[in-house]
Amino acid sequence: IPSFESTYMFKEIMYQPKVVSRIYDLYSQPVQIRKMDLLCSKISKCRRILFLSCGTSYFATLAILSSFEHVLELNGLNCDVYSINASTRVDDIPRIRSSDVCIMVTQSGETADVLKIAKKAVAQGATVAAITNSLFSSATRIAGQMQTFYINAGVEVAVASTKAFSGQILTMMLLLSYLRGGIAEYQNTLSILPDFSVLLTNTLINSADIMQMYAAKISRHPSCLVVGRGKLSSVAYEGALKMKEVSYIHAEGIASGDLKHGTLALVHDDMPVIYLATPLPSKETCGTGSDSLHIGLSQITSRVENRDNILVIATEEFAKKMSSDMNVIIIPSIQSILKEQTKLSYFIEKTDCLQLLMNVVPLQLLSLFSACTRGWNVDKPRNLAKSVTVL
Numbered sequence: 001i002p003s004f005e006s007t008y009m010f011k012e013i014m015y016q017p018k019v020v021s022r023i024y025d026l027y028s029q030p031v032q033i034r035k036m037d038l039l040c041s042k043i044s045k046c047r048r049i050l051f052l053s054c055g056t057s058y059f060a061t062l063a064i065l066s067s068f069e070h071v072l073e074l075n076g077l078n079c080d081v082y083s084i085n086a087s088t089r090v091d092d093i094p095r096i097r098s099s100d101v102c103i104m105v106t107q108s109g110e111t112a113d114v115l116k117i118a119k120k121a122v123a124q125g126a127t128v129a130a131i132t133n134s135l136f137s138s139a140t141r142i143a144g145q146m147q148t149f150y151i152n153a154g155v156e157v158a159v160a161s162t163k164a165f166s167g168q169i170l171t172m173m174l175l176l177s178y179l180r181g182g183i184a185e186y187q188n189t190l191s192i193l194p195d196f197s198v199l200l201t202n203t204l205i206n207s208a209d210i211m212q213m214y215a216a217k218i219s220r221h222p223s224c225l226v227v228g229r230g231k232l233s234s235v236a237y238e239g240a241l242k243m244k245e246v247s248y249i250h251a252e253g254i255a256s257g258d259l260k261h262g263t264l265a266l267v268h269d270d271m272p273v274i275y276l277a278t279p280l281p282s283k284e285t286c287g288t289g290s291d292s293l294h295i296g297l298s299q300i301t302s303r304v305e306n307r308d309n310i311l312v313i314a315t316e317e318f319a320k321k322m323s324s325d326m327n328v329i330i331i332p333s334i335q336s337i338l339k340e341q342t343k344l345s346y347f348i349e350k351t352d353c354l355q356l357l358m359n360v361v362p363l364q365l366l367s368l369f370s371a372c373t374r375g376w377n378v379d380k381p382r383n384l385a386k387s388v389t390v391l
């Protein structure tokens with residue numbers, strides 16, 4: 001594959017283990033813990049949490065949304081949580097009240113659609129916070145320093161966002177941990193990050209060859225599907241966006257349960273399908289246990305004769321029960337690794353977040369390799385800008 005190593009996108013994908021370490025360093029500081037504490041006390045009294053974001057940042061919020069719901073329920077809080085795709089509500093701004101906590105999630109801190117809704121929230125007297133990669137951005141000015149949470153991912157140069165997605169999920173996961181169990185749970189979550197960083201490095205290294213091989217296959221096709229079930233659908237949406245953005249292959253990210261409502265008609269021998277099959281510990285609440293993942297996969301495999309166009313991203317346990325005529329990439333099961341580390345308390349929602357993050361990495365590599373195989377400049381995709389400062 002021509003010259004992918006010199007691209008910013010490749011460097012930024014490979015930098016993600018370092019982002020985990022940088023988050024660990026930053027969020028070990030007392031001032032950050034104080035900020036978490038202040039925001040969580042506001043959340044405890046609010047009626048709604050509204051995440052405001054677009055594109056990749058929106059998918060990061062979708063990845064964590066039901067975990068917030070679950071924690072609010074566990075903590076007995078009378079508060080709901082929603083994720084607003086700011087681009088779709090900018091001309092039709094949702095109702096915001098002073099009892100709401102709005103959290104902008106924006107890498108650049110300059111996305112006009114997000115800022116417009118956030119300004120309305122300020123005017124309504126709501127609490128407005130920001131999770132951003134730019135400390136001197138418009139988002140920070142709106143939220144104020146004490147309500148800005150820095151993702152510390154380092155400057156992201158490539159137009160396609162990769163390492164910021166990881167930083168956003170980790171920062172939201174730390175907020176969630178604080179909300180769930182105060183400083184003790186927060187520190188417990190922080191203490192996993194150094195080991196997680198090593199796992200992420202291994203996943204990046206181990207997935208590179210298989211992804212290059214599958215990229216050679218997929219890049220001959222005009223279109224592909226990325227399928228995930230339950231919370232895994234957020235990763236499918238993100239994987240498909242990356243594919244479209246840099247390789248110009250039309251990709252559709254879809255929840256597996258949604259296929260039968262129409263898109264299943266696109267499944268045939270010549271349609272590459274990437275299927276996410278990493279069971280999540282929260283299977284009771286979101287239906288992403290091993291059994292339902294097998295059902296979702298057979299929905300696809302039963303419609304094709306040539307399974308060589310299918311790629312499954314699976315844990316080892318899941319892969320053992322699969323037939324051998326599909327491409328498979330094995331990624332670690334965070335659940336089993338965390339369970340082995342008995343010093344750590346087991347907190348399902350945090351484990352889900354880390355698993356989702358682990359799943360996204362091979363998809364980022366796949367889109368990069370597909371684009372380079374097709375000869376495109378991955379760092380500057382056509383028609384796109386790094387910060388979308390217009391409405």
Ligand code: F6R
Pocket residue numbers: 054055056057058105106107108109110111114159160161162241242245386387388
């Ligand atoms: C995709 C991508 C965009 C951004 C979106 C929001 O790779 O980069 O979808 O995620 O434009 O940008 P931020 O996070 O800066 O608000």
